[in-house]
Amino acid sequence: MRWVLVVREAAATAWASKVPSALVGLLVAVMCAATIATVGRTAAAEQQLTDRLDEAGSRVLAVADARGEGLLPATVVDQASTLSTVERGVGTLIPVDVVNGVIGQGGTRVPAWGVHGDLTAVADLQAGRWPGQGEAIVTDTAMTQLGMADPFGWVALASTSEVDDWSVVGTFTPRDPFGDYAAGVLYVAPADQPVDTLQVVLTDASAAQVTQASVLALVDPPTPDAVTITSPVSLADLQAQVTGDLAAFGATLLLGVLGGGALLVAIVVLADVLVRRKDLGRRRALGATRATIITLVIGRTLAPAILGAALGVAAGLALAARLGQDNIPPADFTTGTATLALIAATTAAIPPALYAATRDPVRILRTP
Amino acid sequence: MLALEGVSFAYARGAEELFGGLSHVFTPGVVTAVTGPSGRGKSTLLYVLGLMLTPSQGRVLLGGEAVSAAPDAVRARVRAHRIGFVFQDAALDPTRTVLDSVIEPALYAGWRLGDARARGSGLLEQMGVSARAGHRPGEISGGQAQRVAVCRALVTDPVVVLADEPTGNLDRDNAAGVLAALSAAAGGADQAAESADKGAGSGPDRGTSEGRTVVIATHDPFVLDHADEVLAL
Numbered sequence: 001m002r003w004v005l006v007v008r009e010a011a012a013t014a015w016a017s018k019v020p021s022a023l024v025g026l027l028v029a030v031m032c033a034a035t036i037a038t039v040g041r042t043a044a045a046e047q048q049l050t051d052r053l054d055e056a057g058s059r060v061l062a063v064a065d066a067r068g069e070g071l072l073p074a075t076v077v078d079q080a081s082t083l084s085t086v087e088r089g090v091g092t093l094i095p096v097d098v099v100n101g102v103i104g105q106g107g108t109r110v111p112a113w114g115v116h117g118d119l120t121a122v123a124d125l126q127a128g129r130w131p132g133q134g135e136a137i138v139t140d141t142a143m144t145q146l147g148m149a150d151p152f153g154w155v156a157l158a159s160t161s162e163v164d165d166w167s168v169v170g171t172f173t174p175r176d177p178f179g180d181y182a183a184g185v186l187y188v189a190p191a192d193q194p195v196d197t198l199q200v201v202l203t204d205a206s207a208a209q210v211t212q213a214s215v216l217a218l219v220d221p222p223t224p225d226a227v228t229i230t231s232p233v234s235l236a237d238l239q240a241q242v243t244g245d246l247a248a249f250g251a252t253l254l255l256g257v258l259g260g261g262a263l264l265v266a267i268v269v270l271a272d273v274l275v276r277r278k279d280l281g282r283r284r285a286l287g288a289t290r291a292t293i294i295t296l297v298i299g300r301t302l303a304p305a306i307l308g309a310a311l312g313v314a315a316g317l318a319l320a321a322r323l324g325q326d327n328i329p330p331a332d333f334t335t336g337t338a339t340l341a342l343i344a345a346t347t348a349a350i351p352p353a354l355y356a357a358t359r360d361p362v363r364i365l366r367t368p
Numbered sequence: 369m370l371a372l373e374g375v376s377f378a379y380a381r382g383a384e385e386l387f388g389g390l391s392h393v394f395t396p397g398v399v400t401a402v403t404g405p406s407g408r409g410k411s412t413l414l415y416v417l418g419l420m421l422t423p424s425q426g427r428v429l430l431g432g433e434a435v436s437a438a439p440d441a442v443r444a445r446v447r448a449h450r451i452g453f454v455f456q457d458a459a460l461d462p463t464r465t466v467l468d469s470v471i472e473p474a475l476y477a478g479w480r481l482g483d484a485r486a487r488g489s490g491l492l493e494q495m496g497v498s499a500r501a502g503h504r505p506g507e508i509s510g511g512q513a514q515r516v517a518v519c520r521a522l523v524t525d526p527v528v529v530l531a532d533e534p535t536g537n538l539d540r541d542n543a544a545g546v547l548a549a550l551s552a553a554a555g556g557a558d559q560a561a562e563s564a565d566k567g568a569g570s571g572p573d574r575g576t577s578e579g580r581t582v583v584i585a586t587h588d589p590f591v592l593d594h595a596d597e598v599l600a601l
C-alpha cells in the first residue's frame with residue numbers, strides 16, 4: 001500500500017469514528033496542557049535559577065591575603081588565571097585614594113586599584129590605550145569627579161606623607177562582575193609587589209570546589225586563617241541540590257501525566273478497534289497485511305493526537321502565561337512535551353493495533 | 369489455475385474434519401457452484417480457497433504454487449492482487465462512498481489512487497451503478513450493494529473470484545443481475561480492465577485473457593441452474 005494512501009485511509013478512519021478520535025485528541029491535549037502548566041513551571045523555575053547562577057557575579061572566587069604576609073605574588077596570580085576552570089583572573093592591591101595631579105591635594109578623591117594581570121579581565125577600553133607601568137586608566141565617572149576634560153594628565157596619591165603618581169592614558173568601563181571599579185581608577189601594579197586579593201571568574205559555578213582547591217594549593221598559606229576566601233561553593237551546592245530536586249519532581253510528574261494519558265488512549269483505541277472489528281476483518285479479507293492494519297490503527301490514533309497536541313500546547317502556554325510570565329517554560333520544553341505526548345499516544349496504540357492485526361478475519365466476518 | 373490437493377480442514381484440533389481430503393481443479397473461465405446442506409462447509413471452503421484459513425491437511429495451489437503454505441503477509445498480498453471476494457452481505461464500509469469501497473483492494477495491492485479510481489468507475493459503469501459512486505452504502509438498495517461488491521471483487525482484475533452466497537439476500541431480478549456479472553467476469557478481461565491496463569503502469573497480474581476462475585458457494589437453485597460446474601460437498 002502506498003504511503004500517501006495509508007495516510008488517507010487512516011485520516012478517513014479517524015474522521016469516520018469521531019467519538020474515539022475526539023477522545024484521543026482531548027487526552028493528548030490534556031497531557032500537553034497539564035505537563036506545560038505543571039512540569040513546565042518547574043522547568044521555568046529551574047531555567048531562572050540556572051540563568052542567575054550563570055551570571056558572572058555568581059562565579060567569582062576571591063582569595064585575600066588576610067594579614068598582608070605577601071602570600072599572593074604575581075606568579076600565583078598568573079598561574080591561577082590559567083587554570084582550565086578559570087575564565088579570567090586578576091590580582092588587586094588594596095585601593096588607595098588619588099586626586100587630579102594638576103589640582104593637587106585639594107582635589108576630589110577617587111579610589112584607585114593597582115591591578116596585576118590581564119586588565120582585559122576586568123575592564124573594556126573605551127578611549128586611549130591600555131596602561132603600562134606607572135600609567136592608569138579612568139572611568140567617565142572618575143574623570144568627571146577628578147575634573148578632567150579628557151583622559152590625559154596625571155593622578156597623584158592623596159597623601160601628605162607618600163608621593164606617587166600615574167599618567168592617565170585612557171578610559172574604561174568595568175566588566176561584569178567588577179562593577180565596583182566604575183567609581184575610580186585602575187593602574188598597573190608593580191610586578192614585584194605581592195597583591196592583596198586574587199579574584200578569578202570561574203567558567204562554571206559548579207567548578208567552584210575544584211578551583212578553590214587548586215588555587216589554595218598555589219597560594220599555599222602557612223595556616224588556614226592566613227587567607228580569607230569568598231567562594232561560590234555553597235551556591236553551586238545549592239544549585240545542584242535545587243535543580244536535582246526540581247528535575248526529580250518534574251520527571252515524576254511528567255511520567256505520571258504521560259503514563260496515565262497513554263493508558264487512557266490505549267483503552268479508547270482498543271474500544272474503537274473492538275467496535276470496528278468488522279471493518280478491520282474486511283480489510284484483512286480484501287488483502288490488507290497485518291503491517292497495514294497496524295499502521296492504520298496507529299495512524300488513526302496519531303491523526304487526532306497531532307491536533308490534540310497542538311491545541312494542548314496552545315492551552316498550556318495560555319494557562320502558564322495567566323499564572324505569570326515567569327511560568328512560561330522554555331521553547332524546547334514545549335516542543336519536547338508535544339513530541340513526548342505523541343510518542344506516548346503512538347506507543348499506547350501499539351497493543352490495540354497488534355490485537356486488531358492478529359484477529360482471525362474469518363471469525364470476525366462470520367459474526368453477524 | 370486454482371486447485372485443491374487433498375484438502376481437509378478443522379476449526380480446532382480434534383474438531384470435526386471438513387472436506388475429507390478434497391481434490392479439485394477449478395478451470396479458468398468456468399463458474400463453479402459449491403453446494404451442499406447448511407453446515408457442510410461451503411463458506412469454510414471459500415475461506416480456505418481465499419487463503420484466510422489454512423488447511424489442516426493438503427494444500428491450495430494457485431498458478432502451481434502452494435500458496436496455502438505461504439506466510440501470512442504473502443497470503444495477504446495474493447488476496448489483494450489475485451483473489452476477489454464477494455460476501456453474502458455486501459460488507460461495504462458504511463462510512464465511505466461506494467467508489468472508495470470499490471477501490472479498497474486496489475489500494476492494498478499498491479495501486480495509485482488515480483488508477484484505482486479510473487478502474488473502479490469503469491466497473492461501476494459496466495455494472496449499471498455508476499450513478500451511485502458518490503453515495504454511502506446506506507443510501508443504495510441491497511441489489512445495488514451486491515453489484516458494488518462484485519465491482520470491488522474485480523477491481524484488481526484478479527484471477528480468482530470467490531463469492532459466498534452472493535444472491536442469498538436478493539430477489540430474483542437482482543440475483544440474476546449479480547450472477548450475470550459473475551458469469552461475465554469468468555468470461556475474461558473486461559473492457560474497463562483493458563482500458564485501465566493501457567493507462568496505468570500498475571498492471572494486474574494476469575497476462576492472458578483465458579478467463580477467471582469463479583467459485584460461488586450457494587444453495588440457490590437459480591445459481592445452480594446457471595453454473596457451468598457444480599461441486600457438491
Ligand SMILES: Nc1ncnc2c1ncn2[C@@H]1O[C@H](COP(=O)(O)OP(=O)(O)O)[C@@H](O)[C@H]1O
Pocket residue numbers: 363366379380404405406407408409410411412413
Ligand atoms: N469459527 C468456527 N469455529 C468452529 N466451528 C465453526 C466455525 N465456523 C463454522 N464452524 C462450523 O463449521 C461447519 C461449516 O460451516 P460453514 O462453512 O459456515 O458451512 P456452510 O457455509 O456450508 O453453511 C459448521 O458445522 C459450523 O458450525
Ligand SMILES: [Mg+2]
Pocket residue numbers: 410411412533
Ligand atoms: Mg455459509
